[in-house]
Amino acid sequence: MARHTWPVLPADNAPFALKHNGDMNFSEISGQEHMKAPLRRAVHDGRLAHAILLLGKSGQGLLPMGLALAGYILCENRSESDACGHCNACRKIEKHIHPDQHFTFPVVKKEKQKDPPLSSDWMEEWRQALNEDALMSYNDWLQRLNAANKQGNITARECQEIVRKLNMKSFEAGSKVLLVWKAELLKKEGNRLLKIIEEPPEDTYIILMAEDESELLNTILSRTQVYRLQPLSDxxxxxxxxxxxxxxxxxxxxxxxxxxxxxARALRLASESESGMGDAFRQWMLMIARSDWAALLDWINEIAAKGREWQKYFIRYGLHFFEEALKAGMSREYKARIVPGYEKLSNFLNEKMDLEAYENAVRLLEDLHYHIERNAYFKVQLLNASLRLRDVIIERKRIRPEALIR
Ligand SMILES: [Zn+2]
Incomplete structure (x- = not known):
């Protein structure tokens, strides 16, 4: 395994991270030439399969690739290499409002919603996500839905909706394209789509995008032409x-x-290093270990002055660091992932904490995160959490769950 020289970051998101946006054309997607060339040729020669499966990681450009392909299909004036970017279709595609470009993606119920949710219930959030962060992970998306602890779904109702929409005439007298993001979440409901995948209505293209091939139904796999993204080169x-x-x-x-x-990972790493989160976390743990409460109060003022998104991400960073440190204590492989400059802290935490202490510390940070979300008195909560972390890490006190902050 490659040795990392930076703390490994939570895969689940970075709200203020450098974002990869607006890149919806082939030419703007980094790398993946092995895939762009055959896709372009197939569209250009009019022999593109009607059901396509794009497989790869979100951070490798999975969603941008699907969007670029859809745009290339729908463009009224495409060249051999790309969509024109100016025609009527391209202008609508750019805003994700082309009436013949349909989207299906996992969603959760809206507040007080009774029926199973449809992707269209979350269309506004989806368009915003595409504009802001087309490399988002599934977890990033769930966070946008305020559903970080829930499981998203592509519902049976959504599958019925897909069949209905694709059987309608196209609005603009051209092709219709359906993009299904996280197609592995179709699960068994995917069977409802087999017929339409096998024999789509005329001039209809279904582009499935998935990260985890093993989660896909074989019946779907066998009916699609598969294209695989590759890790980008350095x-x-x-x-x-x-x-x-x-x-x-x-x-x-x-x-x-x-x-x-x-x-996506490169951009996250860049954001993290700019945001000084690793340093802030190390400093926090050091003050707790030394019981340096005067310094801690100054530090709390500094942290309180940062934005709420930064604070939330900082807590998640802390949670992730605990987890990495715990793993580092259990295996040499994980130990090698801890970064120069952070080994001391990782070793220290490991010496001090057993599994139960970790659980308590994690619980404390999760509570803190919960309170930030609800805009509670942040300074007080942070001080409280610091004192309790000292109990847990340094004094090795056992904390009963009900004694925690909440
Ligand atoms: Zn165009």
Whole structure:
């Protein structure tokens, strides 16, 4: 396993992270030339399969690839390499409002909703997500729905809706395209789509996007033409970071190396290092270990002055650090993932904490996160959590759940 030289970050999101947005054309997608070329040729020659499965990680550009392909199909004036970007269709596609471009993605029920939810219930959030972060992970998306602890779903009702929509005439007298993001969440409901996948109505294209092939129904797999994304090369990521984010080359090269071919990860790492979260967390633990309450009060004022999103992410960073430290104590492989500069803290936490202490610490941070979400008195909560973390980590006190902050 590659040695990381940066703390491994929560996969689940970075609200203020550098975002990968607006890149909905083939030419704007980093790398993946092996896939773009055959897709372009197939569309251009009019022999694209009607049911396509794109497989890859979100951070490799899965969603942008699906969007680029849909746009290329619907463009009224495409070249051999890309959509034109100017025609009537392209202008609508850019805003994700083309009436013949349909989206299905996992959702949760809205508040007080009785019927099983449809993707269209969350269309506004979806469009915003596409504009802001087309490399978002599934967890990023759930956070946007305020559903971080829930499971999203593609419902049976949604599948019926798909069949209904695709059987209608196209609005603009051209092709119809359905994009299904996280197609693995169709689960057994996917069987409802077999017929339409096998024999789609005329001029209708179904583009399924999935990260986990093993979760897909075989009946779906066998009826689609599969295209696989690859991890991006260091060079592709470097080019993106330097060319689009304006990062200096040395730093971009380091991040490219650490990102394991995942552009979303590279952007997250960049944001984290800029935001100083690792340093802040180390400082916090140090003050707690030393019972340096005067310094802690100053520090709390600093943290309280940061935005709520930063604070929430900081707590999640802390949770992730605890988890990584715990794993590092159990296996050499994980130990190698802890970064120079952070091994001491990781070792220290490991010496001090057993599994129960970890659980208590995690519970404390989760409570803190809960209170930030609800805009409670942050400074008081942070001080309270700090004192209790000291009990848990340093004094090795056992805390009964009901004695926790909440
Ligand atoms: Zn066009």
């Amino acid at each position: 060079e592709d990521i470097l080019q993106h970071l330097v060319g689009k984010e304006g990062m200096d080359e040395g730093r971009a090269r380091e991040l490219a190396y650490l990102s394991e071919g995942d552009l």
